[in-house]
Amino acid sequence: MLTGSEMAVVDANAEALGVPRKQLMESSGHAVARAVRDHVDPGASVTVVAGRGNNGGDALVAARFLDEYDLRVCLLGRPETITTDISRENWDALQSADYPTEQVRDSAGFDLGDPDLAVDAMLGTGISGALREPAATAAEAMNESAATVLAVDVPSGLDCETGELADNAVAADHVVTFHDTKPGLDELAASVSVADIGIPDAAERFVERGDLRRLSRDPASHKGDNGEVLVVGGGPYTGAPALAGQAALRAGADLVRVAAPESVARKIQGYSENLIVREYDGDRLGPDHVDWLADLAADHDTVVLGPGLGSAEGTLEAVASLLSTFAGTAVVDADALQVGPEVETDAELICTPHQGELVGMGGETSDDWRERADLVEEFAADIGHTLLVKGAHDVISDGERTRISRTGNAGMTVGGTGDVLAGVTGALACVLDPHDAAALGAYANGAAGDTVVEKYGSGLVATDLLKAVPGVLWD
Incomplete structure (x- = not known):
């Protein structure tokens, strides 16, 4: 039907x-x-x-x-x-x-x-x-x-x-x-x-141009009506949360805040004046920060959790604790994926692993995308969350509906393109259900890469995608 x-x-x-x-x-x-x-x-x-x-x-x-x-x-x-x-x-x-x-x-x-x-x-x-x-x-x-x-x-x-x-x-x-x-x-x-x-x-x-029909914007909307995204990232790395935050803005979110340790907050802010950076003490995310972050997250439509966080023991403990108290929609990426399948949460999670990370989460994969699609669907049903498994064919499944995105190219193996994907998906999840947001996020990120590869070939970098994303989603 x-x-x-x-x-x-x-x-x-x-x-x-x-x-x-x-x-x-x-x-x-x-x-x-x-x-x-x-x-x-x-x-x-x-x-x-x-x-x-x-x-x-x-x-x-x-x-x-x-x-x-x-x-x-x-x-x-x-x-x-x-x-x-x-x-x-x-x-x-x-x-x-x-x-x-x-x-x-x-x-x-x-x-x-x-x-x-x-x-x-x-x-x-x-x-x-x-x-x-x-x-x-x-x-x-x-x-x-x-x-x-x-x-x-x-x-x-x-x-x-x-x-x-x-x-x-x-x-x-x-x-x-x-x-x-x-x-x-x-x-x-x-x-x-x-x-x-x-x-x-x-x-x-397959996710195609027709899926863009899901997007619309009320001409009478006000600031915040089209989504507020919180990126929780940074510590060992600064570029990843900055990329995710800027990508969320380029994908249509009205406001994007980045919560990051004070040791890197100024560096992240330096990437773009469009980001709002909220800092917490220390140089890594830890359990002591969870209550503050939980209050902050509750004021946002979507949380993007993981870019640049690292995998220190206290950090992963904090990720699990935050997710266990969060009841909204969260895009879980990078090192945060290690706790995704096991955590008990009322949140709707969009997990964005590549195939190696999928195996680390407990899933299975295959070189044949059709077989992989079946395996991803089974694993998504098992964990009860939406999966966006990155590859030459991205597989998106919530355990019942499974889509394939074929955009993207080999030049996108460069670091940072996954952070852009997480940010784009986070913005779309403010206005779409998790499965549709993940499917359209995969399509838009790959299509942006297909746009810039014509100019840069295999020399493209993740920041090249940022300016191409709006043209894919809104032209």
Whole structure:
């Protein structure tokens, strides 16, 4: 089952893989025509009620396969307001081929007539709430008609995020939905068939450009609304927490603070004036710092734990103690991974090991990415957290959903790129669930590397990725 927003991601990923939406619309339209044939015999009267989006476009395609029927096509709105190019092309094709089409400018102009079958193609999976005119009048006419009602993808008025049905929704007799079923369809008093329209399995398996549709930003948002990230790192190293913090900012977080020992705090601050550095006493993270850090972490949407911390005994004890008291979302990276699988915590963890670190955590790996994906999924289920296992193919799994990211290149074996990944993932985890944040973080980090490798080749360094990340996520 896929929600409407997930289906939009899959559609866009299919296009990124070389299967354009126009091709999918042709397949969808053909599936609608087949469904019409399943429910009424040739010669029957069929009225198509099409909206101005891609849902309507699917039905406009179907019309070209229904020459053996007494056909009538009603467009709700003016042709010049059709919202997508491919739907407009299919409307124009019907005009050129002299199909019987009508334009419904307002609710008073709608007349369903008395067809044997009515096709509801007014609104698709991206619409929620009560139907507005003229769709409301058209839905009422269909519901009161003796016609068999066939809905395209979902009945107009079904919210495909929640499964809720509007009070004035179309009461379909049959639904032909595409690729996978949608929320709420199983609760309808209607027969539902799922049509294969040629979307490859890879559109769900691989993280692609379509996954960027998960990101949005309210134009009226204020500072902090888009995420506050705390990076806990530094001590033996200073560059790692600075990279993670800057990467979180480049990935869209509004505020990033770095908690670090006083011995290195000024050095970390020196990397960027955009970072807010909060220092604690000493030169290493230790158990005495946990209470202070726990209070600080509670004020942030996401914690990135590990960059540059080192693996001193007291440090790992402090990491375990902090995680045991934390109830938010934490990206666990580098040396902090050593305590990730064993700690009891209410936090949602995103662990970001490379394959060697994965084995150190108790997991297994394989040179074949397909086998590795299965092993990672099993281990993620065992530990109850999300894993982002870095490699030529990054594997992301929460134990139930497993994705593969194929971006990135051999130049990214240079030190620091994992710190950038941790920061990017931390920022995304402020606005997405952990699995989606990890998947998109892997994609964005690798795609940034693919951008800069064209200029620097194997001489790229981690700081090169920072300026490339926004172009991947937001362009």
